[in-house]
Amino acid sequence: MVDSTHTTTPAWWRDAVIYQVYPRSWADADGDGIGDLPGITAHLDHLVALGVDAVWLSPFYTSPQNDAGYDVADYRDVDPLFGTLEDFDALAARAHELGLRVIVDLVPNHSSDQHVWFQAALAAEPGSAERGRYIFRDGAGENGDLPPNNWQSNFGGSAWTRTTNPDGTPGQWYLHLFDPSQPDFEWNNPEVQEEFRSILRFWLDRGVDGFRIDVAHGLHKEEGLPDSPEDYDLAIHPTGHQPMWDKPAVHEVYRDWRRVVDEYRVEGQDADRILVAEAWVIPDEALARYVRPDELHQSFNFGYLMTPWRAREQREAITRGLEATAAVGAPQTWVLSNHDVPRHASRLSYDIERATRVLGIGPDHPQPDNELGLRRARAATSVMLALPGSAYLYQGEELGLPEATTLPPEVRQDPTFVRTNGEDVGRDGCRVPVPWHADQPAFGFSPTGKSWLPQPEVYGDLAPNRQDGVAGSTLELYRRLLAVRRKYGLGRGELHWQEAGDDVLAFTVTGSGGRRVQVVTNFGAAPLDLPHGELLSVSGPLDGHRLPGDTTAWIAPG
Structure with missing residues (x-):
């Protein structure tokens, strides 16, 4: 049995369902083929009807857009x-x-190379205050011709780029854990620390309700910047084993930021401003350190996202996640899709060996079985939304959108695709603009029919106007799940496992007022007898009164 942390604290974020909007792909109001803020505003009623509590906006700041806005040139303005x-x-x-509450993205690990600070650093001398805001180092080798260490960029290639001095001679190198247009800040610098306190207050003063922190585990690097171990294996080593990730000093940053956001709390009101970590950290106990009482409020459980679609692994991942956060008095934060990984309506269609694939899916890869993937995705979401804690949804998953896997090379824009020479097709496939109306230009995304990435034809059939009010549609399933979750208080409930067969996941959640919901997922091929009680929701058609494979049911025990 695993009991989640149960609390009477009214803090909204402990069980919130938060919806991620990727601004360039949500809705285009001005007709240029790229989504915008007025387009988001025009469709907020969709989120109200869906039943979510908050909206999280991916970056919309001034940016050259080399990495879709995660290369920020001005943190206090809109591009x-x-x-x-x-x-x-x-x-x-x-x-x-x-x-609806509003959460905005914050990108503190790096800026754009067009940021005024970095431009000043390039113009300044080695050892200057301007260069001290970033991580500049002399090169290795006899003439400094080699990178300072062996670190690799997450987007492929070296994590170091050499500068050119004003006289044309080679200069120092600067660190970028991502694209060369995204130089890493030096977080030991008090000026950097104060700048981000100021940025937090700027947006808090404009009324935002929280921040999602990009690359939250990467701000501080190991002193001396030693080489990364050659034998590092993510499957067996803690993330902190690498010199660029999950260093103890990052926790001091978040204690500092927690004090800032707590200044905006309103006594007697459920008005917490929250901090959410994007931290690809293992094991679960290391991730839980980010949500200790004086640090961040939430941290995405990416281990759960990557768990194979198999009953035993699912139960183990849920158990580990709940135990880790319960140990620090925090809720767990569940997620299945986002703007960086293939949509789970396609990803889950692969066999066990490929079920954890988080790299992009291109036209030369084995193609997903989207019918199977959607059936499993609906079942998986039905599990996730029953779990105690908070949950995040990614735009379009409530429509059952599959990954766009056949994008041609000439339309791809993810820097990962370029820096790996196409070996990694990147993340464009999950970022294709969402449909709104099957019979309008660009399926309602843009009044002109323009779309910065081409939309698959199947997106039209999945547009909201084709699903609204249609029994059994994915949109109506999500609405039903969120309504029942809220009614029964499942996000604040306690989970108890039930013994079941090898191909069955079964648990009850005791929610508000002691009301229970039983959740059963059939991972096998043979249908199962449903438990007695009122059927509250089912992720797919029943086989008479039996639960087919890859299907999840919610039941109020009789």
């Missing part, structure tokens, strides 16, 4: 591609009017 600060204020005001 004209997406609108203006006034458009953001209108969005936030409308969201709050509708009862």
